Amino acid sequence: MSKVGQAIDKNDLSTAGSVLGGSTDTDWVQKANIAFTKLSSSPDEKTQVDNFNSSLASLISSVTGNDIESSKTAFVSSADAFEKWTTLTGLVGQLKGL
Template sequence: MATLFLSTAKTFLPILLSSPPPSSPTPTLPVLAHKHNPRPQLSQCRAVSDSPPPPPYPPILTKRSLSLSLTSTFLVSIAGQLGHSAANAAILEADDDEELLERVKKDRKKRLERQGVISSFNKERAYLQDLVYQLSKVGQAIENNDLTAASSVLGQSIDTDWVQKANLAFTKFSSSSEEKTEIDTFNTSLASLISSVVQKDIEASKLAFVSSASAFEKWTALTGLVGQLKGL
């Protein structure tokens, strides 16, 4: 059997070697599809070409870039607010300067007018200078606890000559309500001082003297006489 198989193989082997190998079938292209429907591919290409370009990729935000952006925005906002505030402050300062200048002008005008009045009332100014002298003697006597010496200067009431003359000067130089208030305070305190000295009350005399002297000093400051009288 083996011999038969070998002989058969010898018979068919030359035939197989001499015959050309079968070629693989050539694939046929879909010609019919191209012939009957050529436009879908063109329309597909056109659709692709006509489509808008894809949107750009969004910027990549990092913590550092976000922090810088927020900081820049904050600084711009602060700068705008500061500029606005500075402008308002400049306007307010200009208004304040104008008001201050007007006030200075009015005060200077009033002071000059008052100086003219003071210069024209030499007799009344002499009355006030005598008042300063008399109060100085009373104050020294009270400081030494010598109420007898204080009483000899003050008298028994406010009807003494030097007190009456002082009130005449008060009337000449006083024009405002504040000045008149200080005059009333002075006369009330002086009456209390005289009464305390008569009663030999040293503590009450000291308090009354301080009150009357303070009222007189305030009045001279209001009227501009503080630099015109010696001993103040």
């Protein structure tokens, strides 16, 4: 996600898109969701996973549609949900920098 954020910050949606992939069916998203499922036990954690996935879908759509402002908004929402999830699961220290 940090590479995507850096690319979006530079208005480089081509790079952001190549890192993200074209859909939520990409290998890295599926692997992330497997990890989310294994590591999430509380309803709050699961809510943040849902929020992340929803924001990620919006981010991919915005990047694919070449909409920089929507991409920035969706990226912040995705990062916020991920940060909240890492805090709730106690993994915030281990996952810094992703």
